[in-house]
Amino acid sequence: MKKTAVFLNGRLIGFHNDGKALAKRLREKRRMNELSYQVNIYYDNKTNELYIFTDRGRVRRPYIVVEKGKSRLTSAIKERLKKGELTWQHLIKMGIIEYLDAQEEENAYIAMSEEELTEEHTHLELDPSTIFGVVASILPYPEYNSSPRITMGCAMAKQALGTYTTNFANRYDTRAYVMYYPQEPIVQTRVYKHLNLRERAAGQNCVVALASYQGYNMADAIIVNKSAIDRGLHRVVMFRTYETEERSYPGGQKDKIEIPSPDVVGYRGEHAYRHLGEDGIVMPESEVEGKDVLVGKTSPPRFLEEISVFGAVEEKKRESSLALKAGERGKVDSVLITEGQGGNRVIKVRIRSIKVPEIGDKFASRHGQKGVVGILVPQENMPFTESGIIPDLIVNTHAIPSRMTAGHLLEMLGGKMGAIGGMFADATAFSGDKEEQFKEVLRKNGFDEYGEEVLYDGITGRRLKAKIFVGVIYYQRLHHLVSNKMHVRSRGPVQLLTHQPTEGRAREGGLRFGEMERDCLIGYGASMLIKERLLEESDKTRVFICPECGEAATPDYVQNKSYCRLSKTDKGEPVEMSYAFKLLLDEIRSLCIFPRIELKEKG
Amino acid sequence: MLIQRDNMKKKLKIAPYEAVGVVSAQSIGEPGTQMTMRTFHYAGVAEHVPTGLPRLIEIVDAKKEPKKPLIDVYLKKEYAKSREKAEKVAEEISAVYLEDVAEVLDDLESYSIEIAFDKKEGEAQKVSFKDLKEKVEKALEKNAKIKAEGEKIKIKFDKKEKGVNAKYVRKQSQKLKQLLLKGVDGVYKAVVTKEGDEYFVRAGGYNIVGVISHPAVDPSRIYTNNIKEIERVFGIEAARNAILKEIKDVLDMQGLYVDIRHIMLVADAMTYSGAIQSIGRHGLSGSKVGVLGRAAFEETIKHLINAAAKGEEDKLIGVTENIIVGQTVPVGTGKVKLKFMPR
Incomplete structure (x- = not known):
């Protein structure tokens, strides 16, 4: 038999008589924790070559090791895990879990579930839902949706406004949004918990009716309950940081932060500087708008000649203040004075402005169902259920059939069950809670098992002829706000x-x-x-x-x-x-x- | 009735200074955007004939030869009714070159060429060794000595003769390879197709003159997709109709409807000068009268420099020129002048 060429990180290091046996032995050593668990071994059957990888930058994912058709993760070990005697790291050291890279995967035969294990299998997936990445595994019930909508759902989850970081109060990001009352979704996946996203939630559970009402939700528009918004639904603060530096120029000249005197070139008028304190910096909590100056600053003239013409004495200074962007308004949240790279004084001013949802703001559920607000309706004009519940949003029914997002409907039902029964629903891909569970809870609590409600018109008080599907679903406010685009x-x-x-x-x-x-x-x-x-x-x-x-x-x-x-x-x-x-x-x-x-x- | 017809005529008449060109361009361009994506596949000769946008570009650019030239040969009545007869014609017009039935080897040391006849191929193409030999003899100049041995022909050139060198021998052998043994030059892959109850031959190539000389061919109905060839053989009016038909075929195949008059305008614009002009910088747009108009389209600096060298004058006739300068455009309301006439 021909000798196997052995490569380490792509470099030929030698030959071996039996590459297959070597690969097996190396893997055994890795499982016995004699080799680092980060090493991957790949044997190419066609070319009779053995590749060993230890370098960085390989994408790897974990599997349960299978031996002779039996999972190494036995029930005894599961017990110990539950008791907390073992951790993930232990499992890796014990050779129960191992990470494979793209190359070694070629040598593996992986089973999706424990039931389908045969003698030939080498590995077992932790769970079918682990085939998704970070963003996709957060979406509820992806297996009930069409794939383009999942893609869109993933893209939009990244645009949702929420708690982007928990230390936002100490940060000076150029632009940041923080939600007033973020909620954890009632219908969530198991991965959601593991990613600690409940501390960084980006949305709120809304009571949604699937209906058309007065025609203001045509073509993916959304009717929103104005009273709910007044109570703080989807309310967001926007922070914007303005920054300026007291720069020094060659020739010993320097910028000066002060309230510019009226004889400065480009003086903006007294009105613009009205919020400045004695030091030329805005007072915190002052309300600023338009082109108001935040930090007054004067710079030396751009050309030295200007001075020498008049005999060097008269120095015309240039106005170079930092002003709020035209069309924006807000309160001065805080002012930070630090030192920049060149040892210059740097002033950062953080402006806070409240963004209440308005007509034209973009919202989306986690099923790629996006839309803009079409109208805000006071709650007294909104339809209400028998028990007096008024939906927060009314989404048009036409949004569902052609997009084939059955997951959206299921989440509504699950959310309703959760809200009534006081529990969370599991919507993990392939193994989430089933419709029957939701129905049962709803039935026990005296609700229609299909989630339909009798609605009464808020304007006339008459009962609506059709029963309307009402549920609770997690909606996200996306960072396309009209006020920033108008x-x-x-x-x-x-x-x-x-x-x-x-x-x-x-x-x-x-x-x-x-x-x-x-x-x-x-x-x-x-x-x-x-x-x-x-x-x-x-x-x-x-x-x-x-x-x-x-x-x-x-x-x-x-x-x-x-x-x-x-x-x-x-x-x-x-x-x-x-x-x-x-x-x-x-x-x-x-x-x-x-x-x-x-x-x-x-x- | 007549009055009604006259009123109708007035209604259909285009108003003076209507910008027909722009309207045509938009009317063809808008459905054209929907065309790009879908392409169809066919079996047989028509395989990979450009359709859709690529073909449209080919027509409008006035290419010398389409990517896949096709010729439709209609037959005289007595041949068109039977498939056998049509197939015979197809076989007779298909070109067979020496290369197809024999191997040509040149020996540059001994100044000789050897032609090895492939009997199997020859039978398939219905070419006998005798025919081949005759044709070869005819094709060569007298200085060559030709000797036939079995299925082989040996040709020897005289080294001492003036002008005979290795280059000459190689040239001769290349020429022999392309020697037409049978059929019409440039016509290949002839296939019999049925249209209604009539059989006709569709083949690759565009040698109209060659095909017409076949006795079975109806010379009044021959057609090729090579517009330049139609212009050469039948004249500019025929070419104009060919452009019209080709563009319409492309659009019809995609299921798009464009009013025929828009296409007619394109065809007229391409042919009004008496020769086919492409639509682009080398054709129509390149022959605009105004310097500014041409400079605004493509190759700005070239036009400006040339205009300066010649001392050209721009009379501001076109639309673009007037927009550049900042005047009203001479179309629509821009051309209408009001005059006050005291009574």
């Missing part, structure tokens, strides 16, 4: 280079009227409208052109004339054009091409 502009800043409106919300910009939009107006023949969008409302300028040579003429606004230095005349005519075109002409001139403009009477 944006309008009618006039505003323009760019320096092109004189066209700026772009983006942060710069108070306009929305681009693009090429395709332009094409539509051309197709419609709306010539004047194009001119208005692309010229009048954008970068219209007036340029004086010499009618004789076609070159730009120099305007003299005092004498109301314009001169052309080329043809030595003063007959320049004002011509309207886009500033971008003027810029183009300038750039063409810089290419040493002389563009002439021939003027004609318009008519």
Whole structure:
């Protein structure tokens, strides 16, 4: 037989007569804790090569070791585990649990459950639900949902607002959200507990009715009980930290944090500095908004020449204060004064603002069922059940059939059972609580076993004709809040280079009227409208052109004339054009091409 | 009735200064976005013939030769009714090259070429050794000595002769490989297909002139997807109709409906100059009158420099030019002028 090549971390270290036997022996040694449990051995049958891996960066996951069709995790050991005599680490040392990497998995034959074990099996999964990653194992009842919705559920769980960390009060994150009354889900998976997520919950259990009501929840919108929101449902605080540094410049000059004096270049007016204390920093708990200054700061002039012209004495300082972003408001939560990298004074100001749910905020359950708030309804107008329960949310029934998220319905039922029976429901993948359990508890407590309720219209008081499915389900508020996205502009800043409106919300910009939009107006023949969008409302300028040579003429606004230095005349005519075109002409001139403009009477 | 018809005519008439080009572009472009994803697969000759977006691009770019050229050969009545007769025609027009039935080896030391006839292949393609020999003799110049031995032909060139060298021998052997023994040059994989109760031949290639000379072929109905070839043989009007048909076929196959007049506009725009122009910087867009319009499309600097060198003038005729300058666009309401006429 050919000798087996043995590789250690990908490097050939030697040959062995029987690679298979060597692999077996090495594994035995690992299970006897003579080799580190982090070592993985892989034997390639096709090429007769043995790979041993000890290096870092391999993805590994744990399995129960199986011997002769018997799990090494015997009932005796399970007993000792329950008593607390053994820990996970013990199991690894005893060779009951071992970690396999992607390579060694190729040599393993793994059973999903203990029942299906045969002689050939080498390993046993801890639990079928461990095939999911961290995020997916938190989703309840994934086996009842369609896979795209699970993917979306995973993506959105990461956007949920909650308690992102427990020490948020001591942190100065540039942006952070903390929920007012986070709740642990009633319907949860076993992994949820193990990940300690109950201390970092990101959502609340809501009473949800599956119905259409007044049509305000069409196309994935959600009707929300306004009174519930007033009581603090899904209320969130947003922290934003503003930061500035007292920088020192070459030449011994330094920024100064102070209340700028009115003679400073770029002074913002007394009003803007009204919240500043004597030291030039805002007072905590003051209410700030708009472009209010948080830290007053002055900097030395940018160019040294400015000083020398007037004989060095007069030093014009520049205003460089730190101000709140336009359109934001909140209270000053706290101020931190520290030292930065260069030994400069750094000031951090944390602003706190309360984000109460409003129309347009995004919510989602853990089944990829997302939607925005369509309307807030006072509770007296909401439908109510026989026992007087008023739902927090009304979700449209059309959201369910085409998405095939049966898990959503099951969670509602489970949540209802939990809320009535005072218990949690287990929704772990493949082995969670079954529908029958929920039904039984509901029935015993005098509820409809299918979760349906007779509802009464809050406005008319009449009974609704259909029975409505009402349940309790965990809903998350996602960090797409309208208040952080809302944006309008009618006039505003323009760019320096092109004189066209700026772009983006942060710069108070306009929305681009693009090429395709332009094409539509051309197709419609709306010539004047194009001119208005692309010229009048954008970068219209007036340029004086010499009618004789076609070159730009120099305007003299005092004498109301314009001169052309080329043809030595003063007959320049004002011509309207886009500033971008003027810029183009300038750039063409810089290419040493002389563009002439021939003027004609318009008519 | 006549009045009604005249009113109808007025209604259907396009208003002056309507931007038909943009509307056509949008009308074809919008369903075009839905087209990209689905591609169909066929068995047989039509295998991997580009359809959908790739084919559309091919047509609009006015490619010299489509990726898979096809020719539909319709037959005269007496041949079209029976499959056997049609198959015979198919066989007769399929090109057989020397390469297909024989192996060609050149010896650059002794200045000789050896052609080994493959009898099995020859029978399959219905080419006899005698035919092959005759064709080879005809194809070669007189300076070569040809000797036949059994199923082999040996050709020897005279070293002393002027112009005969190794390069020449190699060239001759390459030429021999491509020697047409039978059928129409460039036509391959001819397959008989049925349409209604009529049989016709569909083959690869586009040699219209060659196929027409076959006595069984109906010369009035021959068709190929090579638009450039149609232009060459039948003229620009035929090419315009071919563009129209090809684009329509692509859209129909995808189940998209576009009003025929939009496609007609595209076909007209591509052919109005008398030769097929592509839609792009080398064709239609490249021949726009305004410098600014061309510069705005592609290769900005090239156009500006050339315009400067020639001292070109932009009369601001096009849409783009006027937008750049900041004037009303000469379409729709932009072209209509109001005049005051005192009574």
